[in-house]
Amino acid sequence: MINQSTFNQYFESILISYSGQAVWGLTLALILWYFFNLYQRKHLKLWSFSWIAFASYIFLSLLTLFIAQSEVAGSFWQNIFTFLFQIAGLMQVVWLLQGANHLIHKKSLSLKQEYIQYTLVVIIALLSSLFFMFEHDGGYIYSLVIPFTIKSLIVGAAFIYAGIQIMRIGRRDTAVGKKLLWIAFLLYGFENLNFALGGIYMIFDDSFILEIDNTLGVIDFLLLSFIGIGMIIWLLEEERSALEKTNRELDSFLYSTSHDLRAPVASLLGLINIAKHDIKDESGQKYVKMMEERVKKLDQIFGDILNYSRNIKTEIHLKTFRLGEIVEDVITDVKFNQGADSIRLDYDEHIHHILRTDYYQLKVVLGNLISNAVKYHDSKKPDQFIAIRFEKVDRNVHISVEDNGIGIAPESQHKVFDMFYRATSEAEGSGLGLFIVQQALEKINARITLVSELGKGSIFKVIIENAGVKLDD
Incomplete structure (x- = not known):
């Protein structure tokens, strides 16, 4: 008891x-x-x-x-x-x-x-x-x-x-x-x-x-x-x-919608091209040209959305390659962009410019950076250039893309990597380019820094962790 x-x-x-x-x-x-x-x-x-x-x-x-x-x-x-x-x-x-x-x-x-x-x-x-x-x-x-x-x-x-x-x-x-x-x-x-x-x-x-x-x-x-x-x-x-x-559902919707909309946009561009040859008067040519510019801008937006969706779904595949390979691929893609023929490419490839990372993701990054450097060049400057530099720091690789274009205002520099952000209302593009760059860098364990001065140009530096390769590897 x-x-x-x-x-x-x-x-x-x-x-x-x-x-x-x-x-x-x-x-x-x-x-x-x-x-x-x-x-x-x-x-x-x-x-x-x-x-x-x-x-x-x-x-x-x-x-x-x-x-x-x-x-x-x-x-x-x-x-x-x-x-x-x-x-x-x-x-x-x-x-x-x-x-x-x-x-x-x-x-x-x-x-x-x-x-x-x-x-x-x-x-x-x-x-x-x-x-x-x-x-x-x-x-x-x-x-x-x-x-x-x-x-x-x-x-x-x-x-x-x-x-x-x-x-x-x-x-x-x-x-x-x-x-x-x-x-x-x-x-x-x-x-x-x-x-x-x-x-x-x-x-x-x-x-x-x-x-x-x-x-x-x-x-x-x-x-x-x-x-x-x-x-x-x-x-x-x-x-x-x-x-x-x-x-996943949103990415799938964006991809399928953008893909389906590009087909009628391509058809519209074809019809506009035919109209350019059929319309003879200056006023009509002017309006057709304006239509063409707007439709091309729309097509670019759809293209950026497709690239974003495709980039999310892409798996990482590491490989060893020369930086010059990507530079050549990117230059081939952008050399016919408006104003590209007046810009000097400053890149001297060396034997030690070798790295190990995902080729496709890095191409997306450099493609957007170089394309933006062409797009926002300063036509008033006599010597317009885009300089690409390679540096290996311990096991990390630093790749910088420098230009002497129009530059970015200080108040906009911390926002340029946001989705759909454009520094000015006159800026071309969808505002997705640098956001895609940021997403691609996260996938390959890399980061990016920006130094820019309005009217003088910009320097984007990409730092890729553990991507350095010894020559005897």
Whole structure:
């Protein structure tokens, strides 16, 4: 039989650890409520309520034990708080299961089903609290042990059931949060069943006393921590997965739409070219030329979007090559651009200009930089040039593209790599070029710096990590 001395020792041993569990429960409730407001997922709200109920259960349980320990408070108040902590403990189970059901089946229970659950909670809590009437003087079996045993039995069964249900939908899933959650649910459920089994032994064997100390409190706290962390990680992994799916769908839409729209634009350019030969008067030629410029600009925008979508889907393939190979390819692509014939290319290839990275991604980068240098050249300057420099620093490779074009205003320099940003309203292009450069560099573990002065020109330096190659490699 549990005597007063044993009871007092038990109460003092669990007071601090179980108070910590209550604080952790409230913390998890606030975190889940924050994510509910952010993502509007009903299971997050229900799980937040569940953790509030858990914290309330801990506080009310400790208060019930304190009243049972006190000589001043009577059995009436002990009965009231026993009823309240049972309500809180059972509501934790109800909201936990409701949240798991909504998460798995993507639907809520009907009002009738919820009312039935709430009614059962009240009935079980009321019956549990009435066991004190059978208590012997100085005893604690009926007034405390049986209510705690009933609660532990229900909580254990509920957590095991919820863990099995989550395991069934996540057994082939690589998500860490989902696995952590169902494992923690099962362990916490079995731990509560162990408490319930100890309570049953105490009910039928007066000589048996369940040993509960700070060690079990620490284990409880760790399992509760794993449950909370698993809930949060699972949520973040689901949101990341949904975001990745949305991005893939958006990229696919951009690619297919731009590809489909380029065909009629190409046909329109062909018709404009025919019209240029058929229309003889100057006024008509002027309008046809304006139409051609606008349609070509539209075609360039579609081309940039296609390049962006294609670049995202392209896998990285490392190879060793000369920088001169890419420079030759890029010059071949841009040499017929307007104004390119008046610009001098300053690049002297040397035998050590060798690097190892993704050829296609670097070509995208240099192609955009050199194309922009041609596009924004300063025709008023007598010696227009584009200088390309190669430098190896340790294992890194530095490639700079310098021009003496119109330059970039200081207030625009930190924005030029943003999507669709154009430094001036007169700027040609879609505003995607340097954004694509930034994306390509991220894929090959590289970065870019910019030094520019309005009216004097710009220097873009590309720094590629671990791309240097020794001549004897």
